[in-house]
Amino acid sequence: MSEQSVPRRRIKTLVLAVLFGLFAALTAITAYVELAPAIAQTEGRVPGGTLGTTSDAELWRQVRRGVTGTVSIPDQKAATLVQSEGDNWRAWRNGPIYTVGAAAFWTIFLVVFGFYMLRGKVRIQHGKSGRTILRFNGVERFAHWLAAGSFIVLAVTGVNMLYGKHLLMPVIGKEAFAALTELGKLTHNYVGFAFMLGLVMIFVLWVKDNFWDRYDWGWIKKGGGLLFETEHPRAGKFNFGQKTVFWMVIGGGLVLSGTGLNLLFPFQWATLSQMQWLQAIHGTASQVMCMLMIAHIYIGSIGMEDAIHSMTSGRVDENWAREHHAAWFDEVKAKEAEARRQAPAAAPGAPAE
Ligand code: HEM
Numbered sequence: 559m560s561e562q563s564v565p566r567r568r569i570k571t572l573v574l575a576v577l578f579g580l581f582a583a584l585t586a587i588t589a590y591v592e593l594a595p596a597i598a599q600t601e602g603r604v605p606g607g608t609l610g611t612t613s614d615a616e617l618w619r620q621v622r623r624g625v626t627g628t629v630s631i632p633d634q635k636a637a638t639l640v641q642s643e644g645d646n647w648r649a650w651r652n653g654p655i656y657t658v659g660a661a662a663f664w665t666i667f668l669v670v671f672g673f674y675m676l677r678g679k680v681r682i683q684h685g686k687s688g689r690t691i692l693r694f695n696g697v698e699r700f701a702h703w704l705a706a707g708s709f710i711v712l713a714v715t716g717v718n719m720l721y722g723k724h725l726l727m728p729v730i731g732k733e734a735f736a737a738l739t740e741l742g743k744l745t746h747n748y749v750g751f752a753f754m755l756g757l758v759m760i761f762v763l764w765v766k767d768n769f770w771d772r773y774d775w776g777w778i779k780k781g782g783g784l785l786f787e788t789e790h791p792r793a794g795k796f797n798f799g800q801k802t803v804f805w806m807v808i809g810g811g812l813v814l815s816g817t818g819l820n821l822l823f824p825f826q827w828a829t830l831s832q833m834q835w836l837q838a839i840h841g842t843a844s845q846v847m848c849m850l851m852i853a854h855i856y857i858g859s860i861g862m863e864d865a866i867h868s869m870t871s872g873r874v875d876e877n878w879a880r881e882h883h884a885a886w887f888d889e890v891k892a893k894e895a896e897a898r899r900q901a902p903a904a905a906p907g908a909p910a911e
Contacts, residue, residue: 581664647834659845680862690873705756715742757811767795774798795886810847
């Protein structure tokens with residue numbers, strides 16, 4: 559152990575403790591502020607705190623149970639004065655979705671930070687070879703960045719819709735927040751389509767490499783070789799962890815797209831109470847996706863040496879490829895050798911490379 563490592567570890571432990579304290583405090587505050595009024599809205603209380611007489615109470619009870627009258631305007635939904643499920647929906651949105659979501663954000667940041675503290679950057683064990691190999695072609699990289707870029711825009715504008723009132727509004731003021739959020743909402747509506755296109759492209763391009771193969775069990779047993787600095791388990795183009803990311807992105811993306819389209823075209827395909835469910839599912843699924851993506855972005859950028867090159871230039875160092883995706887590397891090399899063997903036969907007299 560080097561002389562510097564003890565104080566460095568102390569600093570790391572201190573930073574971790576402070577972050578954990580912050581996380582606990584913020585979770586408790588958000589839970590108190592948000593959950594209390596939401597709970598007060600349920601349990602069949604009279605809206606607006608009207609005291610009323612017995613007959614008033616009975617009247618309100620009827621209204622509260624969703625009694626429907628008649629209206630002459632085209633919007634028949636207006637015939638229901640109070641749609642009580644709306645209170646439940648609001649309690650969910652301002653309650654668990656908000657508070658559990660906030661806690662989950664902190665947790666994932668801490669998990670990633672803790673992983674970094676324990677494991678550090680995942681390095682190329684044998685160092686760089688200086689030779690590179692093509693991992694993703696231009697179309698694959700375009701599809702990835704289309705999905706990734708649009709997802710990040712959707713995540714930022716979406717998080718603002720849920721948390722901005724408490725996080726951003728106190729900082730920039732009501733007027734600026736209103737203007738920004740309106741713009742954000744419009745952006746959210748349109749960018750959703752770019753995300754869907756990226757999702758379809760990713761699916762079509764990579765689905766063939768994301769089925770279970772004979773290396774996956776070995777990868778699971780070794781925990782992907784991520785936790786300890788051991789040899790990385792053998793893997794094809796994608797390892798089991800990446801396959802999990804792939805299927806979660808596809809599944810989560812489908813849920814987000816389906817519910818999102820319903821929110822974009824309200825009441826086209828869903829009734830009022832279905833709309834409320836769809837919104838709650840959209841809010842929950844988007845936060846699960848955000849958690850996943852925070853971990854993914856970490857490991858795809860600063861968490862693993864050289865990984866980012868596969869999505870920038872598309873080429874990675876051969877030692878990286880050999881260590882992380884040995885079966886895929888051997889396959890590519892075998893194909894290259896085969897192509898070289900066949901090349902002179904196909905084009906006799908062609909100049910040598
Ligand atoms: C700044 C943000 C992001 C960075 C830096 C990043 C980086 C990367 C890298 C380097 C890879 C290739 C890993 C390899 O060579 O094996 C990758 C793969 C992938 N990315 Fe991203 N990514 C980002 C955001 C996203 C987002 C937002 C999505 C989806 C909404 C996404 C979906 C995927 C999928 C499905 C794969 C293939 C499976 C996997 O490698 O995990 N990425 N990403």
